[in-house]
Amino acid sequence: MSDIRTIDHMVTHVSTVPAIAGQTMRQFVREKVPATIADRTGGYALGGKVVLMVHGGFWPSTVAFDCPHPAMSWMEALAQAGYDVFTLDMTGHGRSALALQDDPRNLAPEDRARLTAGIVVPRDMSVPAPYPFRLVTSDSEAADIDAVVDFIRWRRGVDRIKMIGWSGGGIRIGTYALRHPDKVERLVIWASSNYRPDGPDHPPSSLPLPGYPCTFQTRAHGEDVRWRANIRCPGQVDDDDVFETVWRAGAEADPVGAAWGGLRGPSRTYWGWTRKGAAQLSLPVLVMVGECDRLLASNIDLFGDLGTSRKVFLQIACASHFMMWERGRHVQRRAALEWLEHGTLDGNRTGTYRANEAGVIAAAAPALPPPEIAGT
Numbered sequence: 001m002s003d004i005r006t007i008d009h010m011v012t013h014v015s016t017v018p019a020i021a022g023q024t025m026r027q028f029v030r031e032k033v034p035a036t037i038a039d040r041t042g043g044y045a046l047g048g049k050v051v052l053m054v055h056g057g058f059w060p061s062t063v064a065f066d067c068p069h070p071a072m073s074w075m076e077a078l079a080q081a082g083y084d085v086f087t088l089d090m091t092g093h094g095r096s097a098l099a100l101q102d103d104p105r106n107l108a109p110e111d112r113a114r115l116t117a118g119i120v121v122p123r124d125m126s127v128p129a130p131y132p133f134r135l136v137t138s139d140s141e142a143a144d145i146d147a148v149v150d151f152i153r154w155r156r157g158v159d160r161i162k163m164i165g166w167s168g169g170g171i172r173i174g175t176y177a178l179r180h181p182d183k184v185e186r187l188v189i190w191a192s193s194n195y196r197p198d199g200p201d202h203p204p205s206s207l208p209l210p211g212y213p214c215t216f217q218t219r220a221h222g223e224d225v226r227w228r229a230n231i232r233c234p235g236q237v238d239d240d241d242v243f244e245t246v247w248r249a250g251a252e253a254d255p256v257g258a259a260w261g262g263l264r265g266p267s268r269t270y271w272g273w274t275r276k277g278a279a280q281l282s283l284p285v286l287v288m289v290g291e292c293d294r295l296l297a298s299n300i301d302l303f304g305d306l307g308t309s310r311k312v313f314l315q316i317a318c319a320s321h322f323m324m325w326e327r328g329r330h331v332q333r334r335a336a337l338e339w340l341e342h343g344t345l346d347g348n349r350t351g352t353y354r355a356n357e358a359g360v361i362a363a364a365a366p367a368l369p370p371p372e373i374a375g376t
Contacts, residue, residue: 003035004079006066013147017091017140018208019100019131028095029088029148030062032079048185050158051078051340052149053087056167056193058217058263059246060094060253061087064166067325069245074324077333083340084156088148090172092135092214092266094253100131101214101264102256108267111216115260135213135266137203138175138273145176149183160185162340167193167295167321171273177283178272186284186310186343188336191295191321195302197275209269218262219247226321229374230292233318233357238327246325275305284310284349286339290319290328294373300366303352312345313352315366331355 008030015025053075055064065087066075078085089096100106104115106129115125152161162185165173170192177184223243231237251258285308289299296315303313314335319328335345335355345353346361354364 004076005033005035005038007031007033007038009151011088011148011151013143015091015140016143017098017136018133019135019213020098025091025144026096027088027091027144027148028061029086029151030066030075031084031086032066032073032075033084034079034082037084048158048160048162049083050152050156051083051085051162051164052145052152053085054145054163054165054169054172055087055090055093056169058093058222058265059250060089060263062089062094062253063246063249064324067242067246068249069239069242069325072242072245072325072329074329074333078337081337086148086152088144089253090136090141090266091144092264097254097256097264098135098213101266103130104260105129106131106212106214107216108212111212111214114216114218114262129212131213132210133208133213134211134269135208137207137269138271139203141172141268142176142179145172146180146183149180153183159183162186162188164188164190164336165192166190166324171195171270174281175272175277178277178280181283184283186286186339188286188288188339189302190288190332190336191290191293192273192287192299192302193295194270195273195278195298197301197305199274200271201274201276203271204269207269211267213267215265215267216257216260216262217265222262223247225374230294230320232292236292236318236320236326236328242325278302278305279307281306282308284308284339284343286312286314286335286345288314288316288332288335290316290321290323291369292318292320292373295321296373297368300368303366310343310349312339312348312350313366314345314355314361315353315364316355317357328355331359331361335361
């Protein structure tokens with residue numbers, strides 16, 4: 001087994017997030033890399049083996065992709081395959097949270113109610129939000145990613161990198177690739193959220209929009225409603241200890257949110273992840289989604305609307321939105337690695353496929369399960 005190094009960075013850049021526009025942002029970035037690469041001096045000719053993983057709505061990067069439960073770190077698996085693997089906490093998440101998110105008065109009323117249900121908070125919750133606006137935008141998130149991409153390109157001496165995006169990371173890397181196709185080689189989009197075929201293609205006339213800058217998800221909602229409720233197959237989760245491991249990792253990444261009983265995130269103003277935007281994406285794309293995921297239907301739509309001639313869709317049986325912590329991770333990792341390495345799935349550059357309960361991949365038209373999958 002290769003010696004894998006874990007290196008944590010803080011990447012600085014001038015933020016375009018409206019609340020801190022013009023200020024220096026310190027973006028948390030984790031790197032996992034084989035020692036044979038980390039110890040090199042001079043240039044780094046890695047043969048394209050550089051990948052950035054982008055997380056979704058509440059679980060920070062180190063929880064999503066570097067879960068400390070045995071054999072559940074996807075970053076570790078990719079590094080073992082010879083990749084220099086990076087992931088970041090987007091502004092408003094985990095180790096890249098902003099100071100204004102420490103104030104529970106900056107939560108929406110429904111989130112405040114979750115806090116006050118048995119959780120002691122240090123301030124008078126009847127006071128209006130000190131910052132009464134949404135926090136991040138499509139442009140500011142693309143700028144966050146671009147700063148990290150440029151850091152990676154400088155650090156490893158490559159022109160283009162590969163990208164994996166989960167849930168909210170799907171819209172993030174998709175819209176980033178539309179803005180910077182010259183910096184991206186190919187994409188793995190896994191269960192993208194926020195795909196709206198007829199949504200806005202342009203920003204609103206005035207930003208930031210009124211609202212609340214901080215969002216919040218309790219452990220019970222994230223674990224019980226969004227995850228456990230969608231475990232539909234025997235053995236779908238192969239170790240019950242993973243639930244506690246995931247919570248502890250989230251608490252380490254976001255101790256303020258954990259003290260409130262969950263995890264924090266930013267409120268967002270998005271545009272451009274639409275039928276028109278998808279049609280303009282020309283890079284090779286693998287779209288993956290589990291059959292026990294409420295986002296299956298919207299990802300089928302996304303795949304159909306992608307304009308690239310190099311696209312593959314993979315539907316995975318007995319897998320939820322959180323398959324990276326389930327048995328389905330083995331199919332997920334195998335498919336993603338082949339796409340990263342060769343731009344193919346089972347040797348094919350285009351088409352639609354399904355992995356059955358045993359993980360066997362075969363050509364199949366996308367199909368929806370019964371409409372009983374829990375969400376939100």
